[in-house]
Amino acid sequence: MSKIKVAKFGGTSMASSETIKKVIDIVKNDEERKFIVVSAPGKRFSDDIKVTDLLYKVADEILDSQTSATYELVKQRFIEIAFGLNVSFSIETVLDQIFKEMLYEETVEFIVSRGEYLSAMILADVLGFEFVDAKDLIRFKGSKVDYQLTNKTARKALKHKEYVVISGFYGANPRGDIKLLSRGGADVTGALISRAVFAKVYENWSDIDGFLMCDPRIVENPHLIDMMTYKELRALSFMGASVIHSDTFYPVSKEGIPINARNTFNPSSPGTFIYDYVPASKSKNVITGIAGLNNFTLIIIEKHLMDETPGFDRKVLSFCEKLDIQVEHFPSGTDTFSMMIESKYLTGDKRETLINQIKKTMKPDTVEVLENISLISIVGRNLMANKYNMLKLFSALVNTNITLRMIDYGSNGTNIVIGVDDIDYEYAINAVYNEFVREDHER
């Protein structure tokens, strides 16, 4: 097995000389951590401004007036870091040189990318690692990463290197122009590098321990998820913010490389491992996590002899598509077709427009609208391995007096999605969590 770990450190880990000292300890603590990918310095405190955001302002100013007052703030951040870490080069000289290049290049992409560039350059110097510029590794085609070419290019460039720091978040097109990944894109850089160097694990270091089984604002002290599959992560993250950029998974799953979400500020926690596949025997929990989202609307269409109207469902969905309305679930039955839609898609007159179009074109008997529905996704690759789990799930909900508005199960064995009234949302999540997790752990 490969003896290479790729470790990506996010903005909070790279925020100051103090936090970077923790990064250095982590890297030095394991000689397999050979390829380090970094973000630009992030927030040091909640009101702080990320260097990347400062650089967007710098870009505005430079493009507007060929000068930038904000660049002073950027300089201060890097000077603090460089002095605190005692770097071997003159940070002021580098910062002045970079400002000249910004004026010369005059593109938002180049200017904004300098946060990661400097971040990586400094860390490489302090660690005694080689700094490799992402522009020589990550290849763009238009505005998108060319995955295949990137893999080929990075694999070749890094083949004979050991102990390297790479700037995240950007790459270059064939002409050498700097191109940016989307926000949070340093995660993707790390994944692309992991694939290119055949890493045994891709460590994604941020400021949280990993993934929790539920939202801690809803469930008190939820457990950390020790391991899960990519599919489970997707099923959980769809309904809430994810700590890892969703484009991250494709490159690593391609090579079967696990992601390990870790906390720079609590390195003793093993974090969460995310695999392409986890054998059932390796799991102690029945459910992996519970995710949910409020404020859905269920539109229930009834029409006698609906199946005699060919393409009824397809036509209704095409109305939604034209109105940019995304449909999450499609409960259906004899003479009825329904759509579960996040209510944010039905604001303004879109709801009325959609319903009127359905009424006018499809001539239904009735169109009923049910609002304030929450969807809850109970995720667990082992959920269906034991038939009694389904029973446990429903008894937990029923015994807590939750009214079920929808059940959608069958598209994969990994999760089951239920609909409840918004008012029952938190009770339902706690009921399921208590049934499956508290009892298992605390017994």
Place this chain on the structure above:
Amino acid sequence: MSKIKVAKFGGTSMASSETIKKVIDIVKNDEERKFIVVSAPGKRFSDDIKVTDLLYKVADEILDSQTSATYELVKQRFIEIAFGLNVSFSIETVLDQIFKEMLYEETVEFIVSRGEYLSAMILADVLGFEFVDAKDLIRFKGSKVDYQLTNKTARKALKHKEYVVISGFYGANPRGDIKLLSRGGADVTGALISRAVFAKVYENWSDIDGFLMCDPRIVENPHLIDMMTYKELRALSFMGASVIHSDTFYPVSKEGIPINARNTFNPSSPGTFIYDYVPASKSKNVITGIAGLNNFTLIIIEKHLMDETPGFDRKVLSFCEKLDIQVEHFPSGTDTFSMMIESKYLTGDKRETLINQIKKTMKPDTVEVLENISLISIVGRNLMANKYNMLKLFSALVNTNITLRMIDYGSNGTNIVIGVDDIDYEYAINAVYNEFVREDHER
């Protein structure tokens, strides 16, 4: 309340002089049975040929050679009936006259419609009721019934009449040409007449007691359904043959007229009442019935970041539509969209064509096909009134060791559809029936 009952008697009830004597008893037994609608004589025994089928052959022969040997068989049927009932006119003269008209009119519709015509004429004579030809009541526009014009025409024509027998199954267009309803269409005639005369009930007399809660080939001696709603009937009949033509419901539900399915050969059974709405207090059963159908195929499509492909679902459904594939359910989740399709739609190369088109156009990560799935619809307008019913349902299934492949609930409160392996189909239906019905009744 109206004091008018419309009674429609099907082919088995009108099959012979013996069976028609039962019809006469039933009609005479209730003076509110004022408008009688009849089918042509049906089968007297299982190998018998229905008069309507004989008449299709007669039509073939007449159109082919201006003569018909088969008409002799038709004559024999009606002669037996007329003599057995001692009608007041010469049946031979009428039959000869009708044959001349057949040769003159020379249309399949006219020829085939004479079964109901003669049936109604004979019954009217024996009952001492007025015979009204359906051609003066049921109005067609093209090949479809014009519901509004029919209602107006029939209402006016029948306004001052009492005690009438009407021929089912046909009507006429504005030029007076005879037009046929689809097979089983005498049910629809009865419904149209019920609406026109403001009937208090539409009695539909056949050779079975009404609707059973489940298929008696699967569950031993299932109970008769005493009452249900139109919606429940639709949800039950979708998955199996219905004893009542599906176009029947629209005209009567329009006027809030209940249908009463009765048995000519067991008139003491109250049969099944079908209402537009049944108040919860009127029901003693939790479930109304269980219907099911074997041999579905589940096509599971997975694509990472599926929601970034706008109209993914709509596009996949349009492929189905072009291939005339009807999709029954749409289980879905994050990055996955599935379709439950009756396998008969996927025969020949249609399955491969569909999957190839999905693969080529939608570029999914995987397309998985699960075959031999049965759908079971548990129908009951009160099913969700008590939350514990859902729990009872799942515990019945789980305790019988049934693996659930799909759950679709939410489009209406009337039913829940589950998917199981074909091999578990009969066990599952029996488990649910035993849980909800045997225990309730036999306690």
